[in-house]
Amino acid sequence: MKKIRTLTKRCKIILEATSPFNFKYTVYKPSHFPTRLEEFNENSGVFYRTFRLSQEKLIGLKMTDLQKARGRDGILMEVYSNRSLTEKELGRLKEHVSYSYSLTENINDDFYDQVKGDKSLQGPIRTLLGMRNSCFETLYEILNISSILQNTTVRRSEQMMNAMLSNFGERVTYDGRCFYIFYTPEDILRSSEQRLRELKLGYRAKFLIEIAKHFSPNSYFEERLREMSFEEAKTKLMKIKGVGPYSANLALFAYLKHSNFINFDVWNRKIFSDFLFGIESRPLEEISYECEKRWGNYKGYAALYIIENLFVKRPELQYWKKKDGN
DNA sequence: AGCCAGGACGGAT
């Protein structure tokens, strides 16, 4: 078993956000299955999240709502690390957090004003007012997660993610808590397909290795993708064995944060079908057409609000907080 | 015992 790295407190950072800003539902998404990469504490309102700034610089963040501390919209962030950080590195960290949580976007103009006429969205918007589209993961990490999501139940995905993190992730502790930091491509390439199969990753074992190969240290895969158009990047991603349209879309849209797109899968298809038609089973073409008609270029945001609102209103959908159910 | 789950591949049409 790998030893635990202790992260010590370095500094506090304040990140401002445009108004309205919803701290809780920006950093924490009720529909996401839990991992030991992050944790939202309902009682204290504190959100913990780990991050790898570079190969050797491990970060643990402790975030609270700036509104509570200073009466302004934003995030109050304590930075823990295993090593001292340069000003430049702190800058990169701030940029990552700000980008991941879409802190500077203007959600009034970009979304709320655009869907004023749609009554079905007003409930979700009231509940989640100020929530941003968010994704803290890197492109490599999202591709791993989407591979682990494919063709299985979320409960199994959670088991597989745990197996990967506990075997390849970096164990860290700070502020009296233990977390993992996401493993790197090199961590996986040092392992083997057989080892991943022993960990019950099934046929995904070879996919995860293929993905890792594309993100080796000096391939600059992520940097090169950033230069490309969306379609070009998608085609490039789908050349990786194991990355199909679903994973490529998820990766690119989570990463690039397009709010004009819905990545349909067998799970959200039922949710939108039920939301729009009152039954779960309508064909994809009808669902897709209806979303386009009602929300046009804002359908990605609409989808985000509908799904998170559903999980807020029906906490029993978070099966992982109960003993059974699905 | 068989089917399916927050897809993707490879080969056959």
Next chain:
DNA sequence: ATCCGTCCTGGC
């Protein structure tokens, strides 16, 4: 281009 059997695994 679209269709279909197959893939690991575990839960029902």
